[in-house]
Amino acid sequence: xxxxxxxxxxxxxxxxxxxxxxxxxxxxxxxxxxxxxxxxxxxxxxxxxxxxxxxxxxxxxxxxxxxxxxxxxxxxxxxxxxxxxxxxxxxxxxxxxxxxxxxxxxxxxxxxxxxxxxxxxxxxxxxxxxxxxxxxxxxxxxxxxxxxxxxxxxxxxxxxxx
Numbered sequence: 001x002x003x004x005x006x007x008x009x010x011x012x013x014x015x016x017x018x019x020x021x022x023x024x025x026x027x028x029x030x031x032x033x034x035x036x037x038x039x040x041x042x043x044x045x046x047x048x049x050x051x052x053x054x055x056x057x058x059x060x061x062x063x064x065x066x067x068x069x070x071x072x073x074x075x076x077x078x079x080x081x082x083x084x085x086x087x088x089x090x091x092x093x094x095x096x097x098x099x100x101x102x103x104x105x106x107x108x109x110x111x112x113x114x115x116x117x118x119x120x121x122x123x124x125x126x127x128x129x130x131x132x133x134x135x136x137x138x139x140x141x142x143x144x145x146x147x148x149x150x151x152x153x154x155x156x157x158x159x160x161x162x
Contacts, residue, residue, distance in 0.1 A: 019063035020098055022118075023091035024053045026067075027102040029071045035109055044142045045104060051146055052102055052116065060119075061156045062104045065094050079103075081117065091121045098127070109137050116154050128154050 027037045029045045056062035067074060070090045077090075078081050081101040091099035102116045111133065118128040130153025134145035 005023075019057070021065050021094070021096045022056060022062040022098040022100055023067065023087070023094050023096040024049075024056060024062075024100040025065045025074070025087055025090070025102075027052070027104065028079050028081050030079075030103060033106045033108045035106075037106075038137075040139075041106070041137065042143040044139065047139075048102065048104065048114070048142060048146055051143075052100070052150070055088055055150050055155065056100065059155045062098060062100075066094050067094070070094060080110075081115070085119075088119055088121055088124045091119075104142075106137065110135055112137060112145075113143070114149050116149055118154065123131055132156055135151055 001056045026046050027049050029037065029041060031041075053064045057064055070093050073090055073093070074080070077086055080087050081103040087099040087101050097120070099119045099121055100116065101119075102114070104112055104114050108113045113131055115131045116129065117126050119125060120127050130149050132145050132149045132152075134141045
C-alpha cells in the first residue's frame with residue numbers, strides 16, 4: 001500500500017498541471033542607441049518570439065492561444081508592453097488567463113536588455129516578470145539571455161524529487 005501511494009505521488013509530479021490559455025504577444029524592439037536597427041536584430045526578435053512561446057508551452061503551465069481574432073486591434077498598438085494594460089484587454093477578448101509581453105531594448109551595440117512580463121488577465125497584475133542585461137548584439141548573447149530570463153524569472157520551478 002505504501003509503495004502504491006509513493007508511486008502515485010511521484011506520478012503526480014510527472015503529470016503537468018492543466019496549461020492555462022495564454023496570449024503571447026509579439027515582442028517589441030526598442031532601439032534607443034545611435035545605431036539604426038539592423039535586419040539581424042529584427043530576425044532575433046522573431047526568433048525570441050518563437051522561443052518564448054515554445055518554452056511557455058513546453059513548461060506545461062501555459063498554452064499560447066491564436067492571436068488572429070485580435071489582429072486588427074493589435075495592429076493599432078504601437079508598443080504592446082507599454083500600452084496602459086491594453087494587452088490584458090486583448091487577452092480577455094481571446095479568453096486567455098494570462099497576457100505575456102516581451103521587449104528588448106538596445107542601449108548600444110554592446111548593451112541590450114531582454115524583458116518579459118506575464119499578467120493575470122483577471123487582476124491585471126504581473127504574476128511573473130524579469131529583465132536581464134546582455135553584452136553583445138549577437139545570436140548567442142540573445143539566446144543565452146533569453147534562456148537565463150526564462151529559467152530564473154519566468155518559467156515555473158520544477159519540483160525537486162528526493
